[in-house]
Amino acid sequence: MRLFQKSIVTPGILQNVHPASWREHRFGLPQARWERLRGRDFWITGAGTGYGRCIALALAAAGARVFLSGRRIEKLREAVDEGAALGIDVRRCIAVPVDIRSEDDLARAVRHIQLVTPSLYGLVNSAALPQSGETAFPLTGQSAAAWTNLLTTNVTGQWLTCKAAMPLLDHGDGFRILFLSSFAGWASTPGFGPYNVSKSALNTLGASLAAECVLRYPSKDVQINVLVPGEARTEMNQGSTESPYAVVSMVLVLLSHPPGGPNGFFFNRDGRHLAFAYTQEYPQPLLAVH
Numbered sequence: 185m186r187l188f189q190k191s192i193v194t195p196g197i198l199q200n201v202h203p204a205s206w207r208e209h210r211f212g213l214p215q216a217r218w219e220r221l222r223g224r225d226f227w228i229t230g231a232g233t234g235y236g237r238c239i240a241l242a243l244a245a246a247g248a249r250v251f252l253s254g255r256r257i258e259k260l261r262e263a264v265d266e267g268a269a270l271g272i273d274v275r276r277c278i279a280v281p282v283d284i285r286s287e288d289d290l291a292r293a294v295r296h297i298q299l300v301t302p303s304l305y306g307l308v309n310s311a312a313l314p315q316s317g318e319t320a321f322p323l324t325g326q327s328a329a330a331w332t333n334l335l336t337t338n339v340t341g342q343w344l345t346c347k348a349a350m351p352l353l354d355h356g357d358g359f360r361i362l363f364l365s366s367f368a369g370w371a372s373t374p375g376f377g378p379y380n381v382s383k384s385a386l387n388t389l390g391a392s393l394a395a396e397c398v399l400r401y402p403s404k405d406v407q408i409n410v411l412v413p414g415e416a417r418t419e420m421n422q423g424s425t426e427s428p429y430a431v432v433s434m435v436l437v438l439l440s441h442p443p444g445g446p447n448g449f450f451f452n453r454d455g456r457h458l459a460f461a462y463t464q465e466y467p468q469p470l471l472a473v474h
């Protein structure tokens with residue numbers, strides 16, 4: 185299967201670092217790439233927990249301003265507290281509660297962000313729902329309501345977030361969008377059918393949005409990509425023992441890439457470049473080899 189081809193990788197990705205030591209390891213980023221994140225504005229969904237929280241805090245550690253979104257304000261506050269405990273200047277962390285299934289809610293969130301900044305440099309779509317455990321045979325036994333809620337969150341909600349953010353992303357010379365997908369998007373695992381469908385659709389959304397934005401914003405440095413974060417212990421995966429900070433290194437490598445980087449490509453958190461459908465692996469490492 186082309187997905188598992190291992191010939192193209194970005195070396196230097198650090199998956200096992202302690203977040204409290206961020207000043208020493210910078211999550212594997214060379215100083216110049218770390219500096220590229222400073223002072224930029226990012227919107228992270230699903231930022232109250234799991235991967236989204238770790239990504240938001242790492243960006244803040246690098247000196248970015250981050251807008252943290254999710255439905256539960258208490259989780260967003262917990263995330264900010266975790267940042268403070270890690271020695272990060274959390275004055276740059278702003279909680280913006282939102283339900284990504286609602287266009288009205290997203291419009292309100294954008295107005296909130298616009299009170300602080302006229303532009304965003306990046307959007308990270310980490311919000312998602314897992315497969316509900318309602319039945320072991322969801323494609324033949326799940327309710328239509330459960331299907332709709334999953335697809336509305338994992339696909340429509342991500343699209344609506346991109347659409348709502350676009351006027352702010354369009355404000356500068358270029359922008360970054362990252363989608364957190366899953367190997368489920370390439371899989372047919374029984375019991376996870378609707379989730380598999382949602383992640384496969386998300387892969388297509390990422391690649392299609394990348395192609396559309398290159399045409400729509402021809403003079404801008406557009407980099408829209410999809411990342412498979414792999415397993416980690418988060419609210420949706422209590423079975424893993426891995427830290428969700430394991431995803432941060434690859435995320436920061438993508439978000440800090442200088443102009444001319446990948447657009448419409450697929451990556452794994454360990455540095456592997458992936459293929460999806462007719463999309464080939466991005467052909468060169470994302471960090472200068474040193």
Ligand SMILES: NC(=O)c1ccc[n+]([C@@H]2O[C@H](COP(=O)([O-])OP(=O)(O)OC[C@H]3O[C@@H](n4cnc5c(N)ncnc54)[C@H](OP(=O)(O)O)[C@@H]3O)[C@@H](O)[C@H]2O)c1
Nearest residue numbers: 230233234235255256283284311312366415416418419420
């Ligand atoms: N953890 C893994 O092993 C694993 C493996 C492969 C892929 N992933 C992917 O990684 C991404 C992050 O997941 P995670 O593992 O970090 O899980 P998580 O801790 O459950 O995070 C998901 C986040 O999405 C938010 N969310 C859900 N519905 C929302 C809505 N309607 N509006 C706004 N926010 C919403 C949740 O916050 P609220 O409930 O407060 O809204 C939660 O903070 C997901 O795309 C997931 O599919 C995870």
